[in-house]
Amino acid sequence: MNATRTGLLTGLVLGLALAFGGxxxxxxxxxxxxxxxxxxxxxxxxxxxxxxxxxxRG
Incomplete structure (x- = not known):
């Protein structure tokens, strides 16, 4: 998974958390x-x- 897809997925999850959970x-x-x-x-x-x-420790 490239950075664009990872960023998109992260944005969607955060948006859903904000929309439904506050x-x-x-x-x-x-x-x-x-x-x-x-x-x-x-x-x-x-x-x-x-x-x-x-x-x-090195």
């Missing part, structure tokens, strides 16, 4: 999506979460 649901989906994105990038080996949070 602003609180929108923020919850946004935060959980960002956490899922970071975990996915970490599992793919494209981001080092230790460096991101200042726990560099």
């Amino acid at each position: 602003f609180g649901a929108f923020l919850a989906v946004l935060v959980l999506g960002a956490i899922g994105f970071l975990i996915g990038r970490h599992l793919d080996g494209k981001i080092d979460l230790g460096q991101l949070f200042g726990r560099d």
